[in-house]
Amino acid sequence: METEDILQELLNVEVELQEVQEQINALIGRQEKLQERKSELKSVLEACGSDSGSASNNGGGVGAVEDYSGTFDWDAEAEDVRLNVFGISSYRANQREIINAIMSGRDVLVIMAAGGGKSLCYQLPAILRDGIALVVSPLLSLIQDQVMGLTALGIPAYMLTSTTSKEDEKFIYKALEKGEGELKILYVTPEKVSKSKRFVSKLEKCHHSGRLSLIAIDEAHCCSQWGHDFRPDYKNLGILKTQFPDVPTVALTATATWKVQIDLMEMLRIPKCVKFVSTVNRPNLFYMVREKPSVGKLVIDEIAEFIRGSYPNNESGIVYCFSRKECEQVAKELRDRGISADYYHADMDVKARERVHMRWSNGKLQVIVGTVAFGMGINKPDVRFVIHHSLSKSMETYYQESGRAGRDGLPSECLLFFRPGDVPRQSSMVFYENSGLQNLYDIVRYCQEKRECRRKAFFRHFAEPYQDCNGMCDNCAFSSEVKEVDVTRHAKSIVSTLHDVQQNDQKLTMLQLVDKMKRKELGSDIKKEEMEHLVIQLIVKRILKEEFQHTAYATNAYVAIGLLGKQVLQGKSVIKLDISGGQNRKARTMKSAKCTLMSSDIENKLDELRKELAFIHGGIFPHSLEKIIGKLKTQKYGERILEEIKKCSKFEQSDNDLMSENTAAKRTSEETKAWDNGVKGEGQINENRAAKRQKTKKALVLIDTSEDEE
Numbered sequence: 061m062e063t064e065d066i067l068q069e070l071l072n073v074e075v076e077l078q079e080v081q082e083q084i085n086a087l088i089g090r091q092e093k094l095q096e097r098k099s100e101l102k103s104v105l106e107a108c109g110s111d112s113g114s115a116s117n118n119g120g121g122v123g124a125v126e127d128y129s130g131t132f133d134w135d136a137e138a139e140d141v142r143l144n145v146f147g148i149s150s151y152r153a154n155q156r157e158i159i160n161a162i163m164s165g166r167d168v169l170v171i172m173a174a175g176g177g178k179s180l181c182y183q184l185p186a187i188l189r190d191g192i193a194l195v196v197s198p199l200l201s202l203i204q205d206q207v208m209g210l211t212a213l214g215i216p217a218y219m220l221t222s223t224t225s226k227e228d229e230k231f232i233y234k235a236l237e238k239g240e241g242e243l244k245i246l247y248v249t250p251e252k253v254s255k256s257k258r259f260v261s262k263l264e265k266c267h268h269s270g271r272l273s274l275i276a277i278d279e280a281h282c283c284s285q286w287g288h289d290f291r292p293d294y295k296n297l298g299i300l301k302t303q304f305p306d307v308p309t310v311a312l313t314a315t316a317t318w319k320v321q322i323d324l325m326e327m328l329r330i331p332k333c334v335k336f337v338s339t340v341n342r343p344n345l346f347y348m349v350r351e352k353p354s355v356g357k358l359v360i361d362e363i364a365e366f367i368r369g370s371y372p373n374n375e376s377g378i379v380y381c382f383s384r385k386e387c388e389q390v391a392k393e394l395r396d397r398g399i400s401a402d403y404y405h406a407d408m409d410v411k412a413r414e415r416v417h418m419r420w421s422n423g424k425l426q427v428i429v430g431t432v433a434f435g436m437g438i439n440k441p442d443v444r445f446v447i448h449h450s451l452s453k454s455m456e457t458y459y460q461e462s463g464r465a466g467r468d469g470l471p472s473e474c475l476l477f478f479r480p481g482d483v484p485r486q487s488s489m490v491f492y493e494n495s496g497l498q499n500l501y502d503i504v505r506y507c508q509e510k511r512e513c514r515r516k517a518f519f520r521h522f523a524e525p526y527q528d529c530n531g532m533c534d535n536c537a538f539s540s541e542v543k544e545v546d547v548t549r550h551a552k553s554i555v556s557t558l559h560d561v562q563q564n565d566q567k568l569t570m571l572q573l574v575d576k577m578k579r580k581e582l583g584s585d586i587k588k589e590e591m592e593h594l595v596i597q598l599i600v601k602r603i604l605k606e607e608f609q610h611t612a613y614a615t616n617a618y619v620a621i622g623l624l625g626k627q628v629l630q631g632k633s634v635i636k637l638d639i640s641g642g643q644n645r646k647a648r649t650m651k652s653a654k655c656t657l658m659s660s661d662i663e664n665k666l667d668e669l670r671k672e673l674a675f676i677h678g679g680i681f682p683h684s685l686e687k688i689i690g691k692l693k694t695q696k697y698g699e700r701i702l703e704e705i706k707k708c709s710k711f712e713q714s715d716n717d718l719m720s721e722n723t724a725a726k727r728t729s730e731e732t733k734a735w736d737n738g739v740k741g742e743g744q745i746n747e748n749r750a751a752k753r754q755k756t757k758k759a760l761v762l763i764d765t766s767e768d769e770e
């Protein structure tokens with residue numbers, strides 16, 4: 061055998077070995093998924109067995125054994141409270157079923173996306189059931205918001221925390237112990253349960269006399285070390301079920317992987333709970349990715365232009381940055397461009413952080429520029445945009461961070477700025493984490509995708525079937541020209557360049573590699589940015605790989621030949637790169653997709669009023685711009701709303717005098733549509749009402765608010 065033949069065969073064997081390795085990896089992944097499913101089915105079976113086949117599991121893909129969507133004795137009372145106390149016109153997905161399960165005395169696990177409406181699921185049964193409901197929540201700020209909101213609705217809610225006055229504490233303990241005074245919902249931090257013997261003993265007395273109505277554990281993923289916000293005190297909450305086994309316990313969280321779910325059911329001792337898993341889909345969020353300019357100032361120009369153009373009325377937003385220093389810099393540069401922005405990160409003292417958070421929550425600051433530290437505890441429902449100055453470290457974190465937009469259900473935008481140069485910055489931070497690089501490359505794939513629906517990536521990640529995006533992402537909304545270019549020879553050249561470099565015991569960073577390629581003649585027919593994209597794509601496809609080296613100050617990322625590199629060298633793979641064509645994707649936003657609300661004068665005025673009332677009365681008002689606001693809110697705010705409408709109607713009338721009848725009619729119908737979209741938030745357009753409004757313009761919203769009397 062000639063040496064050349066031997067070498068050739070050796071190469072072939074190596075390639076085949078790599079292919080086998082790929083298949084093994086895929087099979088290991090499948091094995092892990094099947095194991096998870098196996099233990100899921102086993103625990104469901106156990107629950108069924110020990111529960112004599114009664115209600116067991118609902119939602120989580122296992123199928124409902126007991127139906128909580130039927131009719132129940134408390135239906136009429138529940139409807140009344142939903143509408144006339146909470147001012148909510150209809151339930152969202154799973155809310156009614158969850159309420160019914162709690163009312164039936166079951167333990168319940170709720171997994172529902174951010175802003176999905178988890179609070180109503182325990183607050184409504186708390187009102188319907190006799191006695192006091194205990195709610196455990198991890199942060200003081202979250203508790204304060206909730207108590208303020210409930211108080212404004214006339215619901216007797218209190219909190220027992222370090223900030224509670226002696227007087228309130230006395231009142232709460234009396235209510236628990238003796239049933240005196242009006243108390244329906246009591247919020248505490250987990251520390252109260254695990255550290256205050258006095259509190260637990262009062263709670264026992266409350267339970268003993270049959271007055272503990274339910275226990276809700278909010279942000280329940282904090283129980284699990286596998287979750288993203290582990291709180292040691294959450295681990296002790298299991299004692300609540302041990303002490304009060306007959307009291308329905310409801311655990312609520314926005315995201316929980318299977319591991320976290322198992323963990324928290326175990327910790328909270330609710331193995332037989334009914335589980336409701338809602339979709340991860342956030343239909344009101346418009347997802348988009350933009351090419352990030354390589355010059356820092358240009359990125360800020362674009363961000364500022366985006367905010368000014370789409371949100372000129374001080375609508376709230378968040379900008380996420382990679383580092384603390386970057387936060388400070390970006391906030392300053394946004395301010396230089398006339399945008400009211402401030403930064404928030406873990407290096408600041410608690411007081412300073414609270415101040416910034418407060419100013420932003422009250423609408424005095426438009427934009428908060430934060431690191432990932434700006435996370436749980438953001439209870440602001442009307443965040444209209446979340447911008448990522450750099451990519452997140454995984455699809456999961458991106459889902460959570462971008463998910464802080466639009467918790468009130470109104471259209472909101474999630475914009476991510478991506479450039480290949482940001483990948484090594486992230487990878488050198490996450491490479492030591494379990495699956496850190498894998499997770500990062502998933503989101504890189506999301507960023508580089510120029511055709512596929514962005515939602516598809518989320519559904520894939522959370523193992524959910526695909527749902528229609530309704531044009532709510534850049535790739536679905538715009539059929540932009542994307543050219544598929546064959547870059548096989550460029551890829552080959554990159555791999556062989558790296559081969560030479562490695563032979564000489566040298567290393568290249570991604571940028572050095574791109575520079576080297578650009579200096580070669582071959583690189584000249586694709587631009588530098590495209591070459592960067594190609595290198596990243598080759599890394600994601602494992603043709604190249606990243607290697608890391610620690611210095612005294614940092615960890616550097618270098619590019620090396622990956623598992624499938626040789627296949628490219630042998631000409632066995634065809635590599636394609638998607639390149640955006642002529643049209644400018646940059647200027648495209650939800651607005652240009654015509655998905656956003658049309659701002660009419662009246663809508664702006666009403667929104668200002670909403671903000672003012674929300675500020676005074678504690679953030680209770682966002683959903684009240686919906687079709688029906690319920691008796692309580694009509695009584696409280698109806699007058700002010702009507703006043704505002706009358707003013708606008710007068711203004712419009714005089715305006716209309718100057719317009720031809722036709723134009724006036726057209727404008728009115730557009731405003732009507734805007735109002736319909738705005739007030740209903742979730743796209744349920746009532747055509748009859750719209751028609752009515754078109755006829756009698758002055759009575760525009762009178763019709764809406766007077767529904768109760770109709």
Ligand SMILES: Nc1ncnc2c1ncn2[C@@H]1O[C@H](COP(=O)(O)OP(=O)(O)OP(=O)(O)O)[C@@H](O)[C@H]1O
Nearest residue numbers: 150151152174175176177178179180314441467683
């Ligand atoms: N059925 C409904 N119709 C309209 N609005 C609703 C409905 N249910 C809840 N909301 C509103 O949706 C917003 C978000 O609700 P909530 O705070 O309960 O969300 P959440 O699921 O707890 O989110 P997070 O995980 O971020 O805490 C609130 O403004 C709430 O009033």
Ligand SMILES: [Mg+2]
Nearest residue numbers: 175178179278
């Ligand atoms: Mg919540």
